[in-house]
Amino acid sequence: MWSWVGHRITGVVIFVFLLVHVLDTSLVRVSPEAYTAVIGAYKNPIMGLGEAALVAAIVFHAFNGLRIIAIDFWKKGPKYQRQMLWTVLIAWVVVMVPFLIRHLTIVFSNFFGGH
């Protein structure tokens, strides 16, 4: 059940992001300066952490989505759902660890190092 709860929560998180994303991207039609100003406002460590959380949500949602498709359409899917859930979690860690190392290095070196 908790994989389903996680899938729901990450789904809502991704939806909220997409809503904001469509709005800020459409600003470029209003004026490129406004767009640049808004995007510039994202360049701080808090948004950097938010981006990390967003990627974490998307990666989980993507892998677990593949698992759910397998449960629905692969004959042995329901039988192996638990093993597939572990695969999802391991794949999530494998993707997130290198990403977080690189992403957080960039976020915090920009803020503290002032490149």
Next chain:
Amino acid sequence: MSPIETAETAPEPASKIELPAHVGGGGEIPTFDVTLRVRRYNPEYSEESTWEDFSMTMYGTDRVLDALHKVKWEQDGSLSFRRSCAHGVCGSDAMRINGRNRLACKTLLKDLDTSKPITVEPIKGLPVEKDLIVDMEPFFQSFREVMPFLVNRGHEPAKERLQSAEQRERFDDTTKCILCAACTSSCPVFWTDGQYFGPAAIVNAHRFIFDSRDDAGDMRLEILNDKEGVWRCRTTFNCTEACPRGIQVTQAIAEVKQAILARQV
């Protein structure tokens, strides 16, 4: 009385008489103290349900149902719960024990953590009538809607309707259902949407849809190809984990989903 007694000649031991310890060969059965934390509800007194603790000494061979009996018979006769066969066949005593749906008659106290109070609640998603008794009517309504009986349009045969072992095997798993509602009342979709047919109704539809002797499979698929039918299932696997008969419920639902898709292509 002759010194040698056989099973045929020995009189039945009178009930309610404690047999001496050497009879039956069993040693001393270990005892332990347990606290049962029961969700009480009595609409005649209060609209609010409350927790009530009962402490007692139980044996290692006792089940949660025995503890409930001990409460009802020795401590508080107003405690209400359903049970009938008490051997995991009739499906009357499904309840939420330590947060999981199980049959009280199949759950041994020693398998639970007896250092903490054991919580016993009515199953969720169905209206509570009193204490652990819920109104099962919405559950049986869904069950009836899937036509859980053999429909055969051929001539009535003079003897049995024959079936190969493979044909019987196809729906063997879903014949095991005892309609205890542990699956349906463990489903988070059913908790929030009482209109959903629920796992048990789909399991019992599956039992006939994949029966080679049955002719109404298409009708049942049509009934379940509904907004509140199989498509409500979000594959949380709670039902499969709750089933006291070990039915692969989510698997059965997935097979019905696939049957609906295959039929429409």
